[in-house]
Amino acid sequence: MNKKLSFLLLVACLSISTTFFAQAKKPTLIILPSDNWCEQRIFMTTFDNQGTKQKVPNYKQAFQEDTEIGQVISKIGSLMIDRGFPLKDAEQELKAIEARSAEDNMTSSTATGSAIAESPLDKLKNKAKADIVIQIWWKVTKTDSGKVVSFVLEAFDAYTSKRIAASSGNGTPNTTDIVPVLLQNAILANIDPFAAQLQSHFDDMFANGREVQLTIKRWNNWDKNMETEISGEEITDRITKWMDENTVKGRFNKSDATENIIRFEQVRIPLFDDKNKALDARDFGKKLQKFLKAAPYNFEVKLMTRGLGEAILVLGEK
Amino acid sequence: MKIVYNYSIALVLLCFVNCSTKKELYQINCVSIENEGYVKLKITNLIKPLEYQIESANKDALKTILYSGYTSTQCQTQKALLRQPTDIENFKKIESNFFSNKGVWKTFVRNATNEQNATGFEIMVNKDQLRKYLEEKQIIKSLNNGF
Numbered sequence: 111m112n113k114k115l116s117f118l119l120l121v122a123c124l125s126i127s128t129t130f131f132a133q134a135k136k137p138t139l140i141i142l143p144s145d146n147w148c149e150q151r152i153f154m155t156t157f158d159n160q161g162t163k164q165k166v167p168n169y170k171q172a173f174q175e176d177t178e179i180g181q182v183i184s185k186i187g188s189l190m191i192d193r194g195f196p197l198k199d200a201e202q203e204l205k206a207i208e209a210r211s212a213e214d215n216m217t218s219s220t221a222t223g224s225a226i227a228e229s230p231l232d233k234l235k236n237k238a239k240a241d242i243v244i245q246i247w248w249k250v251t252k253t254d255s256g257k258v259v260s261f262v263l264e265a266f267d268a269y270t271s272k273r274i275a276a277s278s279g280n281g282t283p284n285t286t287d288i289v290p291v292l293l294q295n296a297i298l299a300n301i302d303p304f305a306a307q308l309q310s311h312f313d314d315m316f317a318n319g320r321e322v323q324l325t326i327k328r329w330n331n332w333d334k335n336m337e338t339e340i341s342g343e344e345i346t347d348r349i350t351k352w353m354d355e356n357t358v359k360g361r362f363n364k365s366d367a368t369e370n371i372i373r374f375e376q377v378r379i380p381l382f383d384d385k386n387k388a389l390d391a392r393d394f395g396k397k398l399q400k401f402l403k404a405a406p407y408n409f410e411v412k413l414m415t416r417g418l419g420e421a422i423l424v425l426g427e428k
Numbered sequence: 429m430k431i432v433y434n435y436s437i438a439l440v441l442l443c444f445v446n447c448s449t450k451k452e453l454y455q456i457n458c459v460s461i462e463n464e465g466y467v468k469l470k471i472t473n474l475i476k477p478l479e480y481q482i483e484s485a486n487k488d489a490l491k492t493i494l495y496s497g498y499t500s501t502q503c504q505t506q507k508a509l510l511r512q513p514t515d516i517e518n519f520k521k522i523e524s525n526f527f528s529n530k531g532v533w534k535t536f537v538r539n540a541t542n543e544q545n546a547t548g549f550e551i552m553v554n555k556d557q558l559r560k561y562l563e564e565k566q567i568i569k570s571l572n573n574g575f
Binding site: 137195277281282299313316 | 460461462463465501502503504505506507511555556569570571572573574575
């Protein structure tokens, strides 16, 4: 009897502790030089995209050849560690992706010799990812009264592409200090306002949920569309109702709704699910997939994700 | 009788406002943001500059960082550490202890110059340590709070 009682107490304590001390998924941060900075220092790669010439930043070259970027990233990184947010190192991440890719290419099954499956989509998605991308830009201008450093520090939410924090400024003309010192001063002057804005973003996220995008499409060969009625209600209307019930304070924006596609933007999803587990865009999409797979719909649904903050459901088959 | 009473009340209030204004009237200029989380501030009392004590200057420098923030071309705009009304409310509970003779405020300041001149004192405040102290005491939220 006593054993039973203590077991029950233990279970109760555990459930209470998970309820009260549940923590949201900590966003990952990565820091990269801005496209404009790469362009100015000629760290760009040009490639032919079906007849159109496109330029993309060559980060690897920038990390290997630029003398200033290492110390700028290192300084910002150390200041962010101090605030409990270690940054993903972009240079190391690029190396890890290359190593992983090389290892995957060399891996084969011992029984049949089969290679590891990778679709063209998987290859395309094999890039450095983070929940928040911090972009830096700076320029040293020589004036008659000395060197002036202009500095921009911005953070973008990878889920929504929204700018969530920014700090910029121009230093005073300086004739004595060397460029690395001027850059360090610029970082020190910008980091606190930047961290304060980041804090506001996190506060908003805790109060109103994480912002994601959700798109629902249909396969071309599906015998239904979004306007098809199931139990007297159009699929679009039923999905909208589900969104109302499952988003934080019913906050979302239906930006497109045709017979083929429904696009929800500014969808505020709870940080935790019913079991108090941290929730992200894919988990949220999974819940909707489960709902559409059940009666009375019984749809086959493929769930995909784009980047970190967009879930895409395709109705009709997997 | 009623007029005399009203005038006396007004006089007392006026004196109170004036005194409190005089007490707080100092000018802060951010000289530079240094390494290891230090901020160098130049602080001048505008009413009685020569009677201004180093201890008051240190406390005023800390209050600037806590309550109002500061701005200058060298330091850009730096907001106060106590940004939310709840932060101020929380700090008010420990403020008298914090600024008491044996209070911890002394650990966050050091003087860049001990000599006072017409332009005031230069005070170095360890803003990072002060922020960490406030986070530890749960007066303000840390950036990774909730994760």
